[in-house]
Amino acid sequence: MDTDERRDAAPMAYDAHVPRQLWVEEPVARRRMADPVRTAAVRAVIIASLTMIQAMAAFLFTLTGAWLAFPLVLSSIVSTVAATWAVLDVWVTRQVWNQRHGVVSAPSSTARQLRRERRRARRTARAAGRETSHIRRHGTGSLSRA
Incomplete structure (x- = not known):
C-alpha cells in the first residue's frame, strides 16, 4: 500500500485522532x-x-x-x-x-516486624498466665475437697 492509497483509505478505529494533552500527571516513586x-x-x-x-x-x-x-x-x-x-x-x-x-515506615519494616513479634509474645505470655491462674484457682478447690 503506497502513500496515496493510505490517504484515501477510511480511518480505522485505532487510527482515530486522539488529542494529546499538554500536561500529563505521572505518579512518582x-x-x-x-x-x-x-x-x-x-x-x-x-x-x-x-x-x-x-x-x-x-x-x-x-x-x-x-x-x-x-x-x-x-x-x-x-x-x-x-x-x-x-x-x-x-x-x-x-x-x-x-x-x-x-x-x-514501610509495612515490611524490620522495626514493625519486631514490634509485632514482641506483641505476639506478650499476648501468649498473658494468655499462659491466665491459664495457669485459672487452673490454680479451679485445681486447688477440687483437690482440697477430695
Whole structure:
C-alpha cells in the first residue's frame, strides 16, 4: 500500500485522532522533599555551581598568567569549604526533619516486624498466665475437697 492509497483509505478505529494533552500527571516513586530540606538542597546546588565556575575561571586565569589568578585561587578554596558546608547542611537538615516529623515506615519494616513479634509474645505470655491462674484457682478447690 503506497502513500496515496493510505490517504484515501477510511480511518480505522485505532487510527482515530486522539488529542494529546499538554500536561500529563505521572505518579512518582518517591515522596517530595520537605520544604526546609529542598531549600537547603537548592542553596547547596547554587553554591556548588558557583564554586565550579569560580574554580574554572581561576584555572584559566592561571594558565594565562593574569594577576587575578591568585585571588581567585584563594577564593576558590574558601568557596569549596562553603560548598562542602552547604552539602552537609542538606544532610543535617534532612536528619533533623526526619527526627522531628518522623519517617513513614514501610509495612515490611524490620522495626514493625519486631514490634509485632514482641506483641505476639506478650499476648501468649498473658494468655499462659491466665491459664495457669485459672487452673490454680479451679485445681486447688477440687483437690482440697477430695
